[in-house]
Amino acid sequence: MPSPRYIRFLLISLFTTFALLSHASAAQSLDDIQIARKKVEDALSQHDERLAYLVDRLERTQAEINEAQRDVTEQETALEEAIAKAELEPGDVSARSATLASIRYNRSAAKLERLQERQDSATDEIASIKAHQIELRQQRTQLISQAQKLKAAEAARAANPAPAAISAPIAAPAATIDIAPPAAPKAPASWPSTEDESPDSVAFAKQTLSRLAAQPQGEAPLNNVRLNHNRGRGTENFNYLGNNLYRVDMKLEGGMWGFKIYNQTFWMSVPKAMADQDFVLIYDVSGKAKLHVFRASLLN
Incomplete structure (x- = not known):
């Protein structure tokens, strides 16, 4: 035998x-x-x-x-x-x-x-x-x-402080006009993460996903996008949302995760307080490929 x-x-x-x-x-x-x-x-x-x-x-x-x-x-x-x-x-x-x-x-x-x-x-x-x-x-x-x-x-x-500058005669102050400084530009909103669950990030995720769900997906730039990880066997398949974005949902344990898509590995950490929860993984190929990972409960 x-x-x-x-x-x-x-x-x-x-x-x-x-x-x-x-x-x-x-x-x-x-x-x-x-x-x-x-x-x-x-x-x-x-x-x-x-x-x-x-x-x-x-x-x-x-x-x-x-x-x-x-x-x-x-x-x-x-x-x-x-x-x-x-x-x-x-x-x-x-x-x-x-x-x-x-x-x-x-x-x-x-x-x-x-x-x-x-x-x-x-x-x-x-x-x-x-x-x-x-x-x-x-x-x-x-x-x-x-x-x-x-x-x-x-x-x-x-140890070597700069020498004191010789003060010049002080001239009479000229009349000044107070001009309010321009407001600092607000940083553009982005996807939430395990480190950033701010209201702006959550709102950005909800609005983006809602908008994508209401419009045609169009032709996907990449076909058969699959996810492998360092916590076991098997492959997760991404779903194309449109606008160069892909999504897959997974339950993640606490600790360090390595997610591999094609030849790139994205490392991220799941805090113990977030362990064993459902997460949303967004693969963004609109520019340099990025992987956004955040708790699915934020979308509720």
Whole structure:
């Protein structure tokens, strides 16, 4: 009896990581650096928690695989014996025994296959998380270096204050006309996120989705847009909304998620307070591809 063929589905490798944080060089002050570094530390902490869970899962899965392999061997031996007996003693009883032995063997083989797929999935996710951790640690190093440079520059300015300027004779003040400064332009509204659930963002999402639902979708710029992620197997299919926007709804656990669409991976974090809720994922290809993720309950 030939051994069963175990089909292993490997998670798609993460070729590129969409920036979770702004590049370290974008920080202009110590406060900016502190905020960016906290985000990096939070992401690393979430990765550590997920890795601890996955390592424990791998150990438990390996123990189950060992037991399943023994069971497959036993069922294979029993099947061979049942087939041999059916050939020597043809009849309904021996044929039924061989059939039952075949069913038990197939069940054992299928269980072993599922366990090995689970093992492969956890192994691949561990690899992708470790790759992202390397990038995050590099960002942290850049932020620390930039903070040290800013502190050194401030210390140098404090040690060498600029000479006091010689005051010029004060002329009589000229008559002035008070002109009200122009109002600062309001930042354009955008999609909400796990970090921004402001009324303006929520209103933007509701209005945009309502407008798209009331108009023809038109021809989609991309066909068969699929989503893979680092939390398991399977593929989610996006629905085209129109105006270069795609949507899919998912329930998300807490922690770090890596969503892969084509060759881009978008990393984002789901806070524990939002864990196990339904989320809306909007894939925007109107310019540089973006993925907007927010709680579905905001639309209610």
